[in-house]
Amino acid sequence: xxxxxxxxxxxxxxxxxxxxxxxxxxxxxxxxxxxxxxxxxxxxxxxxxxxxxxxxxxxxxxxxxxxxxxxxxxxxxxxxxxxxxxxxxxxxxxxxxxxxxxxxxxxxxxxxxxxxxxxxxxxxxxxxxxxxxxxxxxxxxxxxxxxxxxxxxxxxxxxxxxxxxxxxxxxxxxxxxxxxxxxxxxxxxxxxxxxxxxxxxxxxxxxxxxxxxxxxxxxxxxxxxxxxxxxxxxxxxxxxxxxxxxxxxxxxxxxxxxxxxxxxxxxxxxxxxxxxxxxxxxxxxxxxxxxxxxxxxxxxxxxxxxxxxxxxxxxxxxxxx
Amino acid sequence: xxxxxxxxxxxxxxxxxxxxxxxxxxxxxxxxxxxxxxxxxxxxxxxxxxxxxxxxxxxxxxxxxxxxxxxxxxxxxxxxxxxxxxxxxxxxxxxxxxxxxxxxxxxxxxxxxxxxxxxxxxxxxxxxxxxxxxxxxxxxxxxxxxxxxxxxxxxxxxxxxxxxxxxxxxxxxxxxxxxxxxxxxxxxxxxxxxxxxxxxxxxxxxxxxxxxxxxxxxxxxxxxxxxxxxxxxxxxxxxxxxxxxxxxxxxxxxxxxxxxx
Numbered sequence: 001x002x003x004x005x006x007x008x009x010x011x012x013x014x015x016x017x018x019x020x021x022x023x024x025x026x027x028x029x030x031x032x033x034x035x036x037x038x039x040x041x042x043x044x045x046x047x048x049x050x051x052x053x054x055x056x057x058x059x060x061x062x063x064x065x066x067x068x069x070x071x072x073x074x075x076x077x078x079x080x081x082x083x084x085x086x087x088x089x090x091x092x093x094x095x096x097x098x099x100x101x102x103x104x105x106x107x108x109x110x111x112x113x114x115x116x117x118x119x120x121x122x123x124x125x126x127x128x129x130x131x132x133x134x135x136x137x138x139x140x141x142x143x144x145x146x147x148x149x150x151x152x153x154x155x156x157x158x159x160x161x162x163x164x165x166x167x168x169x170x171x172x173x174x175x176x177x178x179x180x181x182x183x184x185x186x187x188x189x190x191x192x193x194x195x196x197x198x199x200x201x202x203x204x205x206x207x208x209x210x211x212x213x214x215x216x217x218x219x220x221x222x223x224x225x226x227x228x229x230x231x232x233x234x235x236x237x238x239x240x241x242x243x244x245x246x247x248x249x250x251x252x253x254x255x256x257x258x259x260x261x262x263x264x265x266x267x268x269x270x271x272x273x274x275x276x277x278x279x280x281x282x283x284x285x286x287x288x289x290x291x292x293x294x295x296x297x298x299x300x301x302x303x304x305x306x307x308x309x310x311x312x313x314x315x316x317x318x319x320x321x
Numbered sequence: 322x323x324x325x326x327x328x329x330x331x332x333x334x335x336x337x338x339x340x341x342x343x344x345x346x347x348x349x350x351x352x353x354x355x356x357x358x359x360x361x362x363x364x365x366x367x368x369x370x371x372x373x374x375x376x377x378x379x380x381x382x383x384x385x386x387x388x389x390x391x392x393x394x395x396x397x398x399x400x401x402x403x404x405x406x407x408x409x410x411x412x413x414x415x416x417x418x419x420x421x422x423x424x425x426x427x428x429x430x431x432x433x434x435x436x437x438x439x440x441x442x443x444x445x446x447x448x449x450x451x452x453x454x455x456x457x458x459x460x461x462x463x464x465x466x467x468x469x470x471x472x473x474x475x476x477x478x479x480x481x482x483x484x485x486x487x488x489x490x491x492x493x494x495x496x497x498x499x500x501x502x503x504x505x506x507x508x509x510x511x512x513x514x515x516x517x518x519x520x521x522x523x524x525x526x527x528x529x530x531x532x533x534x535x536x537x538x539x540x541x542x543x544x545x546x547x548x549x550x551x552x553x554x555x556x557x558x559x560x561x562x563x564x565x566x567x568x569x570x571x572x573x574x575x576x577x578x579x580x581x582x
Contacts, residue, residue, distance in 0.1 A: 012484070072487065075450075075460055100482045104462045107447035110416060111454035116543030117415065119445035133547065139442060145549045152543040190459040190495070194477070194488040211581055232582050265581050267572065286579055288572055294560060304575050305560035308568040316569035 002153035003130075004061075005031050006039040006091040008082065009054055010101055012073075016042075016050055018207075019097030021166040023159055024058035026124050027095060028167060034130045037061055039091060043081050045071040048179065055175030058167050062177045063089075069184050072193045073101050079108045081182045086113060091154045092130050098158035106158050116149035117156040122163050122260075122279075132157070137256065137279055162207050162260035163283070203251040209235035212263045214254060214281070215310075217241045218270015218291060222248065224314040225269060231321045237261065239271045255280035270310035273298025322375040322469075324366040325431040326399070327422060327452070328359040330383055330390040331442040355390045358437025360506040362499040365467045366435050367398045367507065373471055376400050378429060382410060382421060388522050395517035396509035403429065403523040410527070412539025415443075419451030421537055424530040426456060433476065434496040438463060446498070453496035461489055462498040 005027045009020035020040075027038045040059035042051055044066065051062040063085055069077040082105070086094065094109075096102035098120045110117035122144075123135035132155040135146045149155040206212060211234030215225050222242070229236045238248035240255055254261055256276035266284035271277060273289070273296055281287070282301045289302035290310045299305040306313070332351045355363075369375040379394035381387050382405035391402035405425055413421065426434055434453070439446035446462070453460035465486065466479035475492040481500060527534070535541050563571060576582045 073482075074489075075462075100463050103446045104450060104460070107415070107445075107450035108454050108460065110447070111419060111451040114416075114543075117447055118544055119415075119443070119447055138444075138549075143549055143551060146547045147544050148547045149544050188459075190491055190493060191461060192490045194490050196485060196487045198485045211576070232576065265576060265579060286575070288575060290568060290572075294562070299560050302560075304571065306568045306571060307560055307562040308565060312565035313568045313572070316565040317572060320569055320573065 002090045002092040004037045004039050004089070004091045005093040006041060006086075006095065006154070007059070008041045008043075008094065008096045008102065008105070010097050010099060011042070011044050011047055011050065014044065014047055014050065016053055017097065017099070018166070019099060019102075019159070019161040020054070021057045021169075022161065022164040023095045023097060024054065025166045026159070026164040027093075028058040030093065030124060030126045030132070031060075033126055034128060036092060036130065039063060039089070041065075041082060041085060043067075043070050043078060045069075048177075051177045052171070053169070055173050055177075056169035056171045058173075059175050062175060064177060064179050065182050066179070067182065067184070069186075069189075072196055074189070074191055074193060075104055075108055076188050076191065077184060078105050079112060080184055080188070082109055083112055084182050085180060086154060093126075093132055094154040094156045095124075096156075096158045098160050102158045106156055110156050113154070113156075115152035115154060115156060116147075117158070118147040118149070119158050121157045121159045124157065124159065124164075131155075160260055162262065203249045204235040206235050206237040206252055206254065207259050207261055209237075209261070209263050211235070211265045212237045212254075212261060212267065212281075212284075214238060214266060214268045214271060215242055215248070216268065216271030216277075218272075218310040219314070220311055224311070224318055228314055228317050228321070231318065234265075234267075239277050240274075268298050268302070269314060271298050272296040273301065322369065322373060322432045323378065323430065324369060324375050324433045324435055325378045325380050325426055325429060326359070326363045326366045326394070327434065327436040327449070328363065328379055328381045328390060328394060329356045329437070329440045329442075330354070330381060330387045331356045331440050353386075353389065355393055356437050356440045356442075357501040358439055358499060360437070361501040361503045362435040362437045362497075363394055363397060363399065364504045364506040365464070365497075365499050368504070369467070369469050370398065370400075373469055375469075378403065378431070380422065380425060380429070381405065382418060382425075391522050392517055393509065395520055396514045397507055398510070398513055401520070401523065403525055405525045407526040409534065409538050412542065413537055414542035414544045415445055415447040416451055416544075417537045417542045419448045419455055420532060420541075421530065422448065423452045423455035424532045425525055426452065428525070428530060432494060434458075434494075435467075436496065436498045438498045438500050449496060449498040456494070456496070458493075459491055459495045460498070461491060461495065464497050464499045465503055467497060467499065467503070
């Protein structure tokens with residue numbers, strides 16, 4: 001019988017991605033309900049030394065496939081490696097980050113394993129029998145659907161980065177590292193990597209910020225927002241409107257088609273709060289909203305709501321700080 | 322070269338309303354469009370048609386009214402269009418859908434399959450890779466650029482990640498999912514608008530395909546919708562009407578209280 005909760009732990013250039021730790025966090029919660037183990041899959045070339053981090057963040061078992069074929073991320077070798085592990089150990093649940101890697105690999109595997117896959121989940125729950133309830137936004141966040149996969153195993157899901165809580169790492173935790181070798185069928189490797197090019201991040205990473213100073217349509221001049229953000233050691237983020245208008249860069253966008261963030265403080269200036277936007281920031285610790293429209297939906301999620309002109313408030317903030 | 326382009330007719334989600342009582346979509350009066358990523362995939366195929374005379378075939382699965390979307394692909398320059406439609410297909414999840422489309426691709430034959438990266442109504446990005454797996458062909462997703470090298474007979478693809486890109490090369494049958502940022506799709510042209518009228522949309526039903534009925538439709542879908550809900554907000558706070566000076570003071574005070582500044 002299928003058993004245990006597995007997390008595909010994405011790494012890039014040997015660095016475990018934050019979403020992997022987040023998934024281990026939610027996997028622990030699920031495992032607490034069923035008494036299952038949390039298994040971490042670590043695939044790559046020269047990555048074995050990272051296994052202890054996965055244990056610290058909640059894995060009971062780390063399955064390592066360290067192989068030259070897994071240097072660059074390419075679908076087929078990764079699919080072959082995960083497939084062989086799943087076939088050998090038959091996990092009950094298999095989770096991926098909903099990244100450009102997870103969303104490439106997971107559907108390929110779901111078809112190979114002939115099981116169901118739920119995309120871009122924002123909530124995972126389970127029952128004592130190990131059935132997974134996967135909740136995801138649909139139709140631009142207007143609706144939430146809870147999906148089940150009753151008769152097929154593993155139950156597969158990709159999970160939105162930034163949504164689940166990672167645990168505090170505990171390097172005293174005990175876990176087992178299991179090194180596996182996979183027999184690759186290289187005749188299926190039809191895709192050749194000509195080059196891989198890093199794109200320099202010219203923009204601050206909004207998902208890592210403690211304070212986000214977020215601008216919407218109500219901010220006509222964004223320069224004071226950057227000034228204020230610098231003063232409070234925060235980062236500037238944006239609603240979709242300003243990205244579409246070409247005023248803000250896409251990596252700053254919060255929301256359904258942008259990023260999910262949960263900073264210590266999210267200060268929304270001139271953002272009305274379309275449901276797609278709220279979906280990306282409502283989990284923030286403390287939300288301050290400034291908007292001229294008293295009926296703006298952003299006030300429904302704010303801890304401190306201020307009806308005022310955002311531009312004027314920004315100007316005043318820069319004056320007093 | 323024959324390229325099958327998989328497209329989906331979707332409701333324009335920016336105009337979607339949910340019935341608060343039944344939690345279902347109000348479809349009435351919501352305009353349907355070709356999914357934006359799929360349109361970019363069609364554009365990529367039409368550019369290869371211009372470059373090397375590729376034959377471009379549009380394929381969709383949906384109710385009979387999806388014919389409208391196929392007519393639009395013909396008016397943009399597709400050479401032929403097929404509609405997969407059957408009651409037996411209804412209720413299919415992504416895996417079951419990909420099973421049906423893969424069977425149709427097999428029947429029609431192709432040298433390459435182009436899809437959009439994801440549809441704006443489901444946002445799953447799953448059907449493309451699942452089709453590729455059923456066909457046993459390589460997939461390249463998140464394509465930001467697609468070039469055909471006639472001399473080598475290979476496709477060269479710029480594959481986008483969050484923090485990097487790869488340049489990939491593939492020869493032989495493959496499936497590519499295209500990002501809408503790849504290219505602005507061309508408009509329908511007058512000549513093709515007129516001539517598409519004379520073209521027949523091919524209809525493919527369950528009977529035309531080699532599929533195991535246990536693997537399609539609602540019954541053949543491994544995932545099931547257990548429940549749906551509209552968004553609920555539980556925070557209720559006081560909203561203060563302040564002038565700029567008071568507002569700035571309140572914000573600074575709040576950040577200080579939280580020890581953030």
